[in-house]
Amino acid sequence: MKSSLAVISSLLLIFSGIALADTSxxxxxxxxxxxxxxxxxAADLLVISITDQNNLPATYLEGTDAVPCGxxxxxxxxxxxxxxxxxxxxxxxxxxxxxxFNSPAGFFKIHWTDSGEDAVNITYANTIAxxxxxxxxxxxxxxxxxxxxPDNGVGGDDLYDIYICYLGGGVLGYTSxxxxxxxxxxxxxxxxxHIVMGSNISGIGQRVCTVAHEFQHAVQFSYSYEEPTWFMExxxxxxxxxxxxxxxxxIAYISYGENALRTPWMDIRSGSMYWxxxxxxxxxxxxxxxxxxxxxxxxxxxxxxxxxxxxxxxxMFSNHGTNFExxxxxxxxxxxxxxxxxxxxxxxxxxxxxxxxxxPRVLPWHIVTTLPFSGDQTAVYPPETYGIHWITVDLSSYxxxxxxxxxxxxxxxxxxxxVIMQSDAGDFSFNWYNGDAATGEVTxxxxxxxxxxxxxxxxxxxxxxxxxxYTFDLSATTGIEGSPENRDILDLNxxxxxxxxxxxxxxxxxxxxxxxxxxxxxxxxMAASLLDSEMQAGSHTLQFEGSDLSEGTYFIMLFANDQVSxxxxxxxx
Numbered sequence: 036m037k038s039s040l041a042v043i044s045s046l047l048l049i050f051s052g053i054a055l056a057d058t059s060x061x062x063x064x065x066x067x068x069x070x071x072x073x074x075x076x077a078a079d080l081l082v083i084s085i086t087d088q089n090n091l092p093a094t095y096l097e098g099t100d101a102v103p104c105g106x107x108x109x110x111x112x113x114x115x116x117x118x119x120x121x122x123x124x125x126x127x128x129x130x131x132x133x134x135x136f137n138s139p140a141g142f143f144k145i146h147w148t149d150s151g152e153d154a155v156n157i158t159y160a161n162t163i164a165x166x167x168x169x170x171x172x173x174x175x176x177x178x179x180x181x182x183x184x185p186d187n188g189v190g191g192d193d194l195y196d197i198y199i200c201y202l203g204g205g206v207l208g209y210t211s212x213x214x215x216x217x218x219x220x221x222x223x224x225x226x227x228x229h230i231v232m233g234s235n236i237s238g239i240g241q242r243v244c245t246v247a248h249e250f251q252h253a254v255q256f257s258y259s260y261e262e263p264t265w266f267m268e269x270x271x272x273x274x275x276x277x278x279x280x281x282x283x284x285x286i287a288y289i290s291y292g293e294n295a296l297r298t299p300w301m302d303i304r305s306g307s308m309y310w311x312x313x314x315x316x317x318x319x320x321x322x323x324x325x326x327x328x329x330x331x332x333x334x335x336x337x338x339x340x341x342x343x344x345x346x347x348x349x350x351m352f353s354n355h356g357t358n359f360e361x362x363x364x365x366x367x368x369x370x371x372x373x374x375x376x377x378x379x380x381x382x383x384x385x386x387x388x389x390x391x392x393x394x395p396r397v398l399p400w401h402i403v404t405t406l407p408f409s410g411d412q413t414a415v416y417p418p419e420t421y422g423i424h425w426i427t428v429d430l431s432s433y434x435x436x437x438x439x440x441x442x443x444x445x446x447x448x449x450x451x452x453x454v455i456m457q458s459d460a461g462d463f464s465f466n467w468y469n470g471d472a473a474t475g476e477v478t479x480x481x482x483x484x485x486x487x488x489x490x491x492x493x494x495x496x497x498x499x500x501x502x503x504x505y506t507f508d509l510s511a512t513t514g515i516e517g518s519p520e521n522r523d524i525l526d527l528n529x530x531x532x533x534x535x536x537x538x539x540x541x542x543x544x545x546x547x548x549x550x551x552x553x554x555x556x557x558x559x560x561m562a563a564s565l566l567d568s569e570m571q572a573g574s575h576t577l578q579f580e581g582s583d584l585s586e587g588t589y590f591i592m593l594f595a596n597d598q599v600s601x602x603x604x605x606x607x608x
Contacts, residue, residue, distance in 0.1 A: 059084040059204075060108045061307055062095045067115075074115045081112035086127070088204035100292075100308055101205020103245070104271065105231075106252045107264040107306065109211055125214045126189065127200050127231055129153050136160070137194060140168035144194040152201040155234045159242075160199060163232055166243035167197060170250040173278045178326050180333070181257040186227040187216045195229070195253065197246075202233035207245040210252035212260050223337035224259040228252070240282040247278035258337040262344050265303075266317075268310035270329060273317045276387070277326070288312040289391045296370055297396045302419040303363070315391075319362075319369050322384055324355055356549060360451070360496065361597045364467040367423050367453045367492045368599060371395050378461050380555035380590025381601060401426040406433065407510040417503040418495040423453070426491040428509060430483040436511040437480050440491055444475030444505040449496040452477045456486045461590060461603040464525065475505070483511070525600040527593045529579065533605040538579040540565065540591060546572050548596040555590045562589065570595075 060081060067077040083091050085105035102108070130151025135144055145167075147153075147160040175182045183195055190196035202208070208231060215227040230249045236242040251274040255267050275285050289296060293305070294312020301309050303316060320328040328351060335347035349359045372383045374394025379386070400413045401424055410426070418424055428438060444450035450470035457463045462485075470477040481489060495503040530539040544550060550570040554563040562584055566577055584606055592601045 057099050058102050058307055059088075059091060059095050059099050060102065060111070062099065064111070066095075074117075078112040078115040081108045081115070084108055084204075085202070085206055085209055088206070096204075102308075103205060103207045103311070104248060104252075104268065105202070105206045105209030106211075106249070106271075107268060107310075109209055109213070110260065110264055113213060125211075126196070126229060127198050129198070129200065134160075135191065136164070138164040138168045140172065142171045142195060143167045144190055144192065144196050145199070146190070146196060147199040153199065153234050155199050159234070162239060162242055163197060163199060163246060166246035167195075167230075167250060169243070170247045170274075170278050171195075173247075174251060174254055174274065178277070178330065180254045180330055181337075183253045183257050184216065184218050184225060184227050186229070189216070189227075190229065197230045197232055199232050199234050201235060202231070206233060207236055207241065208232045208249045210249045210256070212256050224261040224340050225337070226256050226260050228256045238284075240279070240284050244275040244279055244282055244284040247275050248272065250274075255333065258333040259340075259343075261341060262336050263304065263342065265306060265310045265313070266332070266344055269313050270317050272311050272314035273321070273329070276314075276318075280387075283390065285311075285314060286390055288314070290393070296373060296391060296394055298416075299367075299370065299396065300416045300418040300422040300424055303366075303421045305419070315370060315373075316366070318384070319366060320351075328355065357597075363421060363496075364451055364453050364494060364597065365465075365599070367425075367467075367494065368455060368465045371425065371455060371490060371492075372463075378590075379557045380461070380592070380603070381463070382553060382555060382561075382590070382592040382594070382599070386558075395425060397425045397427050403428045403509060406438070407508065409506070409508050411506045412504055417505075418493065419503065420495060420498050422503075423492045423494045426493075426507070428489040428491070430486050430488055433483045433511045434485075436483055436513050438483050438489055439508075439510045439512060440479045440481075441508045441510075442470065442475075442477050442479075442491075442493060442505065443507065444470055444493065444495070445501070445503060446473065446475055448475055448499060448503070450475045450477070450505070451494040451496055452479060453490075453492040453494065454479055454481065455490040455492075456481060457488050457490065458485060459487045461601070462486075463599075463601050464527075465599040466525075467597055525593055525595055525598050527591065527600040527602055529591065529602065529604055532602075533607040534579055535607055536579065536584070539576050540579050541574065541576045542593055542595075542600070543574050544570055544572050544595055545598075546596060550575075550593065550595040552577070553592050553594075554584070555592060557588055565591075 063077055063080045066072050085108050129148040130153040131148035133146055133148055135146050137144055145160050145164045147155055174180045185193035210228050210230050212226040212228045217226050248271045251271040272285050288294060288311040293309040295315045317329045331351045332347045335350050336343045352358050352362050369383045372381050373388040374392045377389050398413055398415060400410060442452050451467055453467040455465050468477050468479055493505055526543040528541045550566055552566040553561050556562045586606055586608055588605050590601055590603055
């Protein structure tokens with residue numbers, strides 16, 4: 036029965052346009068897990084899959100997806116080999132006479148040849164060198180990430196070494212700490228490294244973005260090479276945009292296959308191809324708190340040897356007045372307002388996210404147009420740990436009614452339920468709720484009046500090998516009473532719309548905490564800040580200070596604790 040369900044699930048995914056990723060790394064690690072190969076054999080195969088794919092056995096190669104970055108496979112190989120001074124993927128020999136030159140800014144030494152399978156011309160090599168300097172200047176000089184440590188002259192001097200070699204199978208580049216110098220006075224798992232760039236990357240945009248991507252790995256190794264690769268890849272793809280904002284080579288990762296928008300039920304720590312398309316995770320940190328928040332995660336990781344990625348996230352979130360659970364639930368909101376769902380002034384991501392098409396995936400079984408309605412996690416995929424499903428409800432026929440969501444997750448596990456209320460005019464409201472710790476149940480009632488749609492998203496927050504099953508019932512009725520959630524909203528309003536400078540903004544806070552009210556113009560730029568302070572629970576009124584704003588349309592956004600509310604207003608004189 037399990038086998039049949041797996042086949043059905045795979046077919047459903049194919050018919051719904053979701054490509055199932057399967058890489059050589061996946062197959063090798065699967066064979067290791069099943070006891071078919073030893074740790075040493077797996078390590079060798081992982082290295083071959085990146086550096087010498089023509090000699091990889093067909094069982095690990097045929098029909099697999101191409102992996103653009105070889106760094107994760109090599110890191111896994113080194114960990115399996117048990118030591119980082121093994122000869123796995125050491126400095127590569129070139130197929131012809133080795134030429135070297137220093138990059139224009141003097142940060143890198145480029146190693147290349149003009150004969151054999153590794154051959155490139157000097158123009159190609161110069162492109163790599165200039166991109167490397169740009170990557171250093173943005174990541175280290177401007178964003179203040181740690182610079183990679185010197186390698187004790189292994190490449191001829193202490194400049195960072197980049198080798199240009201032929202890499203087959205779709206691999207564009209990799210960063211390797213194999214056999215490299217470990218600073219003895221470092222308190223973290225810090226290591227020198229080198230980069231190998233493919234000699235056959237045809238597009239200049241892809242070439243320079245790959246340099247930015249791989250150099251971010253070199254920077255990460257300056258903090259800790261022991262951390263899991265999911266966040267390494269999240270950050271490396273995000274960094275492509277930081278260094279080359281006009282190239283947008285990263286868009287392919289979010290447009291198809293497994294990624295944070297198209298397969299939101301996957302664990303945010305997933306590997307394979309998902310981690311490339313989950314750059315949205317550090318991107319959200321950047322948009323909320325600037326790039327220092329991402330850097331802070333790495334700084335915390337570097338403080339203690341060993342695996343500290345999730346605790347480092349938790350500490351960084353705490354430093355910014357929130358926690359992992361709250362940030363993750365807001366992540367469900369932020370991902371929803373992407374592609375066609377994004378609008379100027381929503382205060383979530385930036386306009387770049389309109390390029391992340393086709394956008395958030397709602398499974399066909401989770402599109403609700405008529406009530407009552409009952410559903411479950413579907414036969415496709417239950418949400419993994421830190422995975423969600425979006426469930427949309429069309430409210431056009433229920434304007435004078437209340438919508439009751441009765442959610443029931445598998446008993447004994449931690450479930451949350453996010454609720455987004457959205458109008459076509461651009462207003463929205465967001466809140467999330469904890470499920471009962473014993474039963475996994477949570478009931479929420481919402482007034483449909485003035486809203487065009489409701490988006491519910493269940494989130495599984497526990498770790499378990501058991502299937503993460505849930506059911507839900509949606510109904511519409513009048514006069515629902517007795518549900519505390521009915522009033523657990525921010526209730527953001529203005530004294531009039533159109534509004535004039537000197538008008539008033541009112542809002543309710545269900546609990547004490549920080550409240551921030553911002554005004555965004557139609558370009559998405561924050562035009563004014565009305566409030567940013569600790570507030571007590573209850574109703575509040577403040578003056579709309581719009582004397583410095585020109586007439587036009589704006590969005591007023593209220594961010595308070597775990598909730599967000601927004602309203603579109605017109606300013607007149």
